[in-house]
Amino acid sequence: MTEYVNTNETLKIPLSKGKLVLLLAGALLFVILGLWFIKQPEIFRKGVALIIVIGYAAVIFFGISAIFIFRKLFDTKAGIILDDKGIHDNSGGVSAGFIPWGNITNISTIEVSRQKLIMIEVSTPDDYINRQTNYIAKKAAAINHKMYGSPISITATSLKYSFDDLYYTLRKRWQQNISASEL
Incomplete structure (x- = not known):
C-alpha cells in the first residue's frame, strides 16, 4: 500500500492494456455465449423463452461493453x-x-x-x-x-x-x- x-x-x-485485453476477451466470450443461447435455446429443455431473453441481454450488454473496451485499448491518455x-x-x-x-x-x-x-x-x-x-x-x-x-x-x-x-x-x-x- x-x-x-x-x-x-x-x-x-x-x-493497463493487458487487463483491457482480458476484459475484451471476457466480453466477447459472453457475446458468443449469448448468441448460442439465442440460436439453440432448446438444449435447456425448459424456459426456452427465458433463455432467448437472457441471450439477447448478454449480446446487448456485453456487446456494448466490448465496444467501450475496444476503444479504450487504443486510448493513449x-x-x-x-x-x-x-x-x-x-x-x-x-x-x-x-x-x-x-x-x-x-x-x-x-x-x-x-x-x-x-x-x-x-x-x-x-x-x-x-x-x-x-x-x-x-x-x-x-x-x-x-x-x-x-x-x-x-x-x-x-x-x-x-x-x-x-x-x-x-x-x-x-x-x-x-x-x-x-x-
Missing part, C-alpha cells in the same frame, strides 16, 4: 491523473473527465456484484451526468447517481494500479488538497 502521498506531484496512472487541481478521470467507458478537488464532497467504496467501485460524490452531480455526450454513458451516470448517490464511479479494473492503492491515494490527495485550500 502507498505509504506517502505528495500532493505537489502530478500522478499519472496509465491504463493516462487512465487517471491526479494533480493539485483535481482528478482527471479517463479510466473507463463512462469517465467523468475533470473533477476539481473542491467539488468533491466524499470518496467512498461500494461493492456491486463482486466489483469494487470508488464512488466520488460531488456537489453538482447533474453537471457530471449532463457532460456525458454518449446516450448510454449519460444513462449509466444517471443510474449510478440514483442507485449509489453519485454519477461518478471509478474502478482499478483497467488501470496499472491496485484498487486499494487507488482508493487510498484518492482519499489522501483529496484530504490534503482540501486542507491546503482551507489555509
Whole structure:
C-alpha cells in the first residue's frame, strides 16, 4: 500500500492494456455465449423463452461493453491523473473527465456484484451526468447517481494500479488538497 502521498506531484496512472485485453476477451466470450443461447435455446429443455431473453441481454450488454473496451485499448491518455487541481478521470467507458478537488464532497467504496467501485460524490452531480455526450454513458451516470448517490464511479479494473492503492491515494490527495485550500 502507498505509504506517502505528495500532493505537489502530478500522478499519472496509465491504463493497463493487458487487463483491457482480458476484459475484451471476457466480453466477447459472453457475446458468443449469448448468441448460442439465442440460436439453440432448446438444449435447456425448459424456459426456452427465458433463455432467448437472457441471450439477447448478454449480446446487448456485453456487446456494448466490448465496444467501450475496444476503444479504450487504443486510448493513449493516462487512465487517471491526479494533480493539485483535481482528478482527471479517463479510466473507463463512462469517465467523468475533470473533477476539481473542491467539488468533491466524499470518496467512498461500494461493492456491486463482486466489483469494487470508488464512488466520488460531488456537489453538482447533474453537471457530471449532463457532460456525458454518449446516450448510454449519460444513462449509466444517471443510474449510478440514483442507485449509489453519485454519477461518478471509478474502478482499478483497467488501470496499472491496485484498487486499494487507488482508493487510498484518492482519499489522501483529496484530504490534503482540501486542507491546503482551507489555509
